[in-house]
Amino acid sequence: xxxxxVAIGQVDSTVGDFTGNxxxxxxxxxxxxxxxxxxxxxxxxxxxxxxxGDLAGSTAFQAAAESALTSVARDVPDDVVVVLxxxxxxxxxxxxxxxxxxxxxxxxxxxxGDGAPEDDATGQTLTVGGFRFGxxxxxxxxxxxxxxxxxxxxxxxxxxxxxxxxxxxxxRDRLRRACAGKFGVPMFAxxxxxxxDDLIFDGDSCVTGRDGAVxxxxxxxxxxxxxxxxDGSTPRAADPAYVEPPQSDPVGEIYEAITLGLRxxxxxxxxxxxxxxxxxxxxxxxxxxxxxxxxxxxNVIAVSMxxxxxxxxxxxxxxxxxxxxxxxxxxxxxxxxxxxVQQELALSGVAEENLQARLRGLILMAISNSExxxxxxxxxxxxxxxxxxxxxxxxxxxxxxxxxxxxxMVWQLATWRNTQARHRGEPxxxxxxxITKPASAELRPGQQDSDTLPRYDxxxxxxxxxxxxxxxxxxxxxxxxxxxxVQRVMRMVAGAEWKRRQYPLGPRxxxxxxxxxxxxxxxxxxxxxxx
Numbered sequence: 001x002x003x004x005x006v007a008i009g010q011v012d013s014t015v016g017d018f019t020g021n022x023x024x025x026x027x028x029x030x031x032x033x034x035x036x037x038x039x040x041x042x043x044x045x046x047x048x049x050x051x052x053g054d055l056a057g058s059t060a061f062q063a064a065a066e067s068a069l070t071s072v073a074r075d076v077p078d079d080v081v082v083v084l085x086x087x088x089x090x091x092x093x094x095x096x097x098x099x100x101x102x103x104x105x106x107x108x109x110x111x112x113g114d115g116a117p118e119d120d121a122t123g124q125t126l127t128v129g130g131f132r133f134g135x136x137x138x139x140x141x142x143x144x145x146x147x148x149x150x151x152x153x154x155x156x157x158x159x160x161x162x163x164x165x166x167x168x169x170x171x172r173d174r175l176r177r178a179c180a181g182k183f184g185v186p187m188f189a190x191x192x193x194x195x196x197d198d199l200i201f202d203g204d205s206c207v208t209g210r211d212g213a214v215x216x217x218x219x220x221x222x223x224x225x226x227x228x229x230x231d232g233s234t235p236r237a238a239d240p241a242y243v244e245p246p247q248s249d250p251v252g253e254i255y256e257a258i259t260l261g262l263r264x265x266x267x268x269x270x271x272x273x274x275x276x277x278x279x280x281x282x283x284x285x286x287x288x289x290x291x292x293x294x295x296x297x298x299n300v301i302a303v304s305m306x307x308x309x310x311x312x313x314x315x316x317x318x319x320x321x322x323x324x325x326x327x328x329x330x331x332x333x334x335x336x337x338x339x340x341v342q343q344e345l346a347l348s349g350v351a352e353e354n355l356q357a358r359l360r361g362l363i364l365m366a367i368s369n370s371e372x373x374x375x376x377x378x379x380x381x382x383x384x385x386x387x388x389x390x391x392x393x394x395x396x397x398x399x400x401x402x403x404x405x406x407x408x409m410v411w412q413l414a415t416w417r418n419t420q421a422r423h424r425g426e427p428x429x430x431x432x433x434x435i436t437k438p439a440s441a442e443l444r445p446g447q448q449d450s451d452t453l454p455r456y457d458x459x460x461x462x463x464x465x466x467x468x469x470x471x472x473x474x475x476x477x478x479x480x481x482x483x484x485x486v487q488r489v490m491r492m493v494a495g496a497e498w499k500r501r502q503y504p505l506g507p508r509x510x511x512x513x514x515x516x517x518x519x520x521x522x523x524x525x526x527x528x529x530x531x
Contacts, residue, residue: 003231004129005238007032007040010205010218010226012194014268015049016061018068022047025072025084028225033080035227035238039128043192043205044085044137044161045097047072050192051161051199056087056095073102081128083110083135085159099135099159101126110135125153131232133157134183153185154232160191164202164257165511166250172204173214180212186235187212193223195264198505198515200257209234219245221256251416254405254509255290261507262401263294266374273373277360277394278302278321278329280314282434283378285321286414287401289429291376292325293417300327301373305334305360309445317431324427334359357393365396374398377504382407384503384514385463386489387496388453395499400506404513406463407456411435454485462489468512473528487530498522 009028013021025042032040044050048065055061065087076082081103088098088109099111103126110126126133131154156179162172176187186209193203207216207228216237218224227238248256266274274291278284284302291300304318322329337359341347347355364375377397379389381404389395402410414435418428439449439456453459462481465471466489471479476486497520508516 003229004039004131005037006188006228006230007035007037008188008190008205008218008226008228009040009042010190010193010203010224011042011046012223013046013049013192015052015196016055017049018064021049022068022072026075029076029080029082031225033077037080037227039081041157041188041190042084043190044159046084046192047086049196052087062087062089062095069100069107073105073107076102078104083157085137097137099137101135111137131155131230153183155185155230156183156187158187158189160189161201162191163199164509166254166509169204176208177212180208180210184210186210188228193221195261195507198508200261200507202257207235217244220248221260251412255413255416257509258401258507259290259294262290262399265399266295271374273299273301274376275301275364275367275373276376276378277364278304278318280317280434282410282414282439283380283402285430285434286410287376287378288321288327289325289417290401292327297326301367302327302329303364303367304331305363307334307338307356313433317434320431321429324429332363354390354393357390361393361396376401379403379503380407380410381405381514382456382460382463384500385467385496386453386492387499389499391499391502395503397504400504403503403506404509406460408460459489467518473530483530490528494520494524
């Protein structure tokens with residue numbers, strides 16, 4: 001039998017954008033047919049977007065999904081087979097994700113993705129060009145499904161909607177090797193790419209041989225169509241000039257993931273620009289740079305809002321970043337506003353410090369109301385974990401790009417981005433002084449973060465052990481953390497739950513995002529005892 005050409009469409013879809021999603025599918029099908037494809041594979045839930053949440057139970061949404069599927073099927077040429085993911089309903093109207101096959105004008109449901117018995121790569125085989133394919137929504141990679149009899153399949157088609165987190169590609173590759181040992185056939189896998197609320201889909205669509213080793217892979221973090229020739233043995237690239245995309249280092253992956261998540265959140269929610277405070281500190285500098293990379297510097301409004309305690313070097317650092325990136329830079333001092341409020345309230349201590357942060361938040365939201373644009377909150381994971389932020393101050397905004405990034409990683413990301421700029425012969429966007437100077441909120445004379453918090457290297461290691469690895473106080477102390485530091489940080493984490501619940505959502509890039517994996521009662525008398 002002759003070789004078959006398979007096209008893998010790694011696309012970015014939006015929840016509920018049936019017109020846009022269908023148009024993307026049609027465009028990929030058209031390009032794939034022009035490239036000689038006999039079979040086109042798309043990701044899981046590509047037609048509806050993913051995840052759906054309670055939209056899946058809406059009868060109007062279900063009807064719209066079915067209508068979109070019918071429309072797409074009508075435009076699929078008879079000489080190509082299309083496999084894609086969408087939403088289905090059972091005989092009682094209950095929703096479930098499904099993989100469908102469009103062939104010769106007919107729509108056939110091949111697998112369910114809800115763990116039902118029908119979700120079996122061997123239950124219904126798809127034959128194209130004499131080759132028999134199992135169709136799966138990815139459960140085989142986690143151990144579900146039943147093993148086929150010898151020779152039952154020539155290859156597997158796997159539809160993914162697998163979000164990114166650091167190290168996830170290596171974990172997926174291990175599952176693929178395990179899957180190969182179970183099924184013993186090559187695998188064609190298509191994954192979504194793009195941001196959807198707080199999730200980032202990195203793509204990583206790929207093809208494996210019988211041994212589960214990846215032989216072809218799509219670039220991460222962008223849309224792509226991969227053409228593959230298959231004759232029953234090891235699949236090979238249809239393009240002889242194919243070069244496997246280079247592997248990014250973990251720091252680079254995080255930067256690319258957050259930039260993609262930010263770009264899609266802005267675009268998919270109808271914004272054309274973003275707004276943030278640019279203090280001269282490392283957090284806002286990184287977020288501003290990411291925003292410029294995501295949507296273009298012309299669409300980024302960065303506002304310096306100096307107070308009586310803002311240092312000249314911080315003002316200079318903010319101005320230098322603005323010059324290097326070309327963003328829309330504005331200076332709005334807050335001294336007169338602080339004085340006006342102080343004449344009425346005469347605040348002192350932390351209340352006076354927080355007043356400055358809240359007036360800055362007021363200015364940013366006023367610009368947003370007046371000019372449009374999404375306000376970005378620049379808080380990092382370390383500060384959010386222990387509550388080192390001002391609610392209704394620096395915590396205002398609609399999206400928080402680095403809320404799942406520890407402070408020590410913030411510095412690494414800034415250094416990585418500057419290194420990329422040097423390699424490209426461009427100016428470094430983030431001033432070196434911003435990276436090297438001690439972190440400070442600059443809300444009182446000589447203030448440094450270390451006045452209130454442990455050193456960030458110690459704090460981040462402790463947070464990772466306590467929250468990421470779920471270690472007890474006794475285990476933390478045995479690991480070498482000082483008992484008083486453990487007790488202090490635990491109390492701060494517990495006391496900050498009410499703040500975290502009000503913080504804007506942001507992209508998840510680690511295996512222990514605070515909004516997903518840390519759910520503490522706001523009202524609680526519990527405190528782990530430390531001798």
